[in-house]
Amino acid sequence: MAQSLKAFTTGDIARALGLELQGDENTRIFRISSLHNAVSGSISFLVDKKKLELLTACKASALIVPAGLVGTRAFPAGISLLPSDNPYLSYAKLTQFIARSGSESGVVHPSAVIDPDASIADSASIGPGVVISADAVIAERVSVNAGAFVGVGASLGEGTTLHANATIHHDCIIGEDCEIHSGAVIGADGFGFAPAEGGWEKICQLGRVVIGNKVSVGACTSIDRGALDDTTIEDGVILDNQIQVAHNVVIGKNTAIAGCTGIAGSTSIGKNCRIGGAVSIVGHITICDDVLITANSFVTRSIKERGSYSSGVPLQDSTTWRKNAARLRKLDALSRDFEKLKSTIP
Amino acid sequence: MAQSLKAFTTGDIARALGLELQGDENTRIFRISSLHNAVSGSISFLVDKKKLELLTACKASALIVPAGLVGTRAFPAGISLLPSDNPYLSYAKLTQFIARSGSESGVVHPSAVIDPDASIADSASIGPGVVISADAVIAERVSVNAGAFVGVGASLGEGTTLHANATIHHDCIIGEDCEIHSGAVIGADGFGFAPAEGGWEKICQLGRVVIGNKVSVGACTSIDRGALDDTTIEDGVILDNQIQVAHNVVIGKNTAIAGCTGIAGSTSIGKNCRIGGAVSIVGHITICDDVLITANSFVTRSIKERGSYSSGVPLQDSTTWRKNAARLRKLDALSRDFEKLKSTIP
């Protein structure tokens, strides 16, 4: 069983979510389930009206439903309803309510190595094997988990979580209520080298990474420090796993970026953008606010108008694709040939 | 020298591989080599009949050969032959025979931090700096290497190896005889957020990652825990490095996936698939059994028939490619223009 929750009652849940309960407030709830997988003791949620048909067979004991739907149709007998103006958001808050199990705060594991010149707030918890360097500042309710590293002069704002084996380099600033997942590396050197006789000469990276509040950084994601100025991640940005953010990139407020995307140096991305997975974005360009880029796209120029952009090439069976790809290699010739032919026809 | 093996005799090797030896059983073998690089003291192997011509100059002291080949042609004088029905598999077993050098079992390094409520089998070995959390279960012959982290309630099945600095989060299940390489992160939170006024609201991820037996997970690969249900990797799956597996993905038995591939949330991949490197697979689709996807493809829809699929665009010199790419941006117009022209010609 994926979840092993202690039991809550429908009444507990309604109060926690600030929703009005229609039904028995003493029904015990043991897990959150999709409509499809719900069993007795499950609470489920209906977001998409296309899934209304699943309701008939749904065995959930409680259901978060769009408020507008109540009264317009019959629900399974005995199910407790929690009408919500935003069922998906209520579901998010329900997961938070359930997941906030009591992690110990204010505990510093004796195996952690904390420099005497670091500042650790009383309610911060520091796991085993953690290393916190001189002049680092760890604010209240921060959790730094096993094996994580915090460099000299770095700071973590209130309520931020650093997961196991994450790395924060010197002087980087992480805001409040952020979550940095395992294997993430914040503030490694940007990729800066000057060509010199006989090889590459390193340009030491003197900037920082500055991350705002309520930012999420996924597992194995890397965000490099700036060359002279800072790499900047604004409030509310959410980054998935395996993302590369190069030096001096700026990512605007509340922008969401899916896994495996790479952003080259000095590129600036606006606010409220949604960038799909495995997108490549070249350096030194600007993407305006409210841009949507679909998965697997290649962004080579600045984007100056909000909207949706793409360049991913969809799959075909290999035989057909090979023929098409071979023709693509000659598309310019075909096009010129066509123009020529057209001009010969009256 | 890449390999520094203690010496085995041809007789030792024949017995270890269960093959019949044709030649001297006392020849000493110091390394495994490709046909091309073999020297005196090497054992080599012939898999591909296209490489038969290399035999003439081959200096190996012993050779694993296709059983059917023996007697059909002459081999270099003095070489010991090990005929096999499957030479490549025999080679694999030979590498295993040689690599199984005596790592200490049952040793727990004093610097490891092991919660008193964790269960560690007697023959498990736990390296320096390892952290094992409460209620974790470490089975017999498991090896957890330096700096690795095992979260609360996670379990590692018999004979599994966790390499240095790998991370297993709470409640995840790793089966028997698995190998999780360094930098891999199993069970970080899936990328789930609900849009809310003013930003993104986190959907806490309550599922687990459940991995079957004999699964290999490459370095720096991340597999996220499920949102409500589990992310599932079935028996015998092999995953290369730098792969991203999002929440609630299912990967079927014996499927192989090469490096840098990303799989978005809730996608289900069948059994015995072979997926090339740097493939992007969107979320919420299903790929059936026995599918081959070539490198650098972009999978946007479910695949319902076994077969080979592609969409990678092969390289050209930049000048030619730029012209073709510019035409590609107008391909729809060209196609319509062509239809129009065609219709005007009797």
Add this chain to the structure above:
Amino acid sequence: MAQSLKAFTTGDIARALGLELQGDENTRIFRISSLHNAVSGSISFLVDKKKLELLTACKASALIVPAGLVGTRAFPAGISLLPSDNPYLSYAKLTQFIARSGSESGVVHPSAVIDPDASIADSASIGPGVVISADAVIAERVSVNAGAFVGVGASLGEGTTLHANATIHHDCIIGEDCEIHSGAVIGADGFGFAPAEGGWEKICQLGRVVIGNKVSVGACTSIDRGALDDTTIEDGVILDNQIQVAHNVVIGKNTAIAGCTGIAGSTSIGKNCRIGGAVSIVGHITICDDVLITANSFVTRSIKERGSYSSGVPLQDSTTWRKNAARLRKLDALSRDFEKLKSTIP
């Protein structure tokens, strides 16, 4: 403020860079800035003559300029000039001069776990939580930072830095003056498996990774050990973050590779190549010296002539792209249709 430098004088800097100073040698410099961001107390640098116009408003106190430019035009009053034959290289050296702040050498943190059979030079510094295994060799002036792991028999040459939470597996050789960033994994097993009845049989990877001098390996980059022979990274190679280098790859001297690129097994890349970000390179091919591959390309064949190569598909608005992509799926049919039509026209 990104940088918080102790103050140097223009005279200090001129001497450190070996440049002749034109101006006051006692001007105090507090930071390096781009022309655009320079303030009083900044030193800046002019590399690109297209940026000459920025000089008029530039507030820097000192400026590194192309030697040929001095005397040909007026500079802001009071600015100290440092003429250089290669201003960008002088800038690189300036960052090094400033960044070389006194890290302690010869300090071994008491929490580090060092096998008694490892060899650690007197001037090497070993951070907290580091694990160094038996027979490892750590040369003079090496810095191994918090949580890093060095396997059995691995060696790090003089002046090399291993950043926090990096992993070097057994028997790998890292040369002198290298920098291995956090989360990098050197020497994990290559992805080698033989198909067998019932699943995949592991081919144990018996080679090593051998890295030359002055090599940089980015954060979260993985370089797998060879199957039988070694994976080889020659002197002066610079690798960005999130790169995957598979087993038995060879990367030639001074080649530079940008982030998120993947190189499959046994491929050999020449010297002085420049490979963009998010490039996929298939296995068992050879790329000659002096090749430039632009970002997001897919390399499927050997490259035998120096030059620039590409295959990335640039972005369009999604509606237009969808139409073009649909036509691309039928490009072979269109091409054949066109040939047919052309042949019917006299």
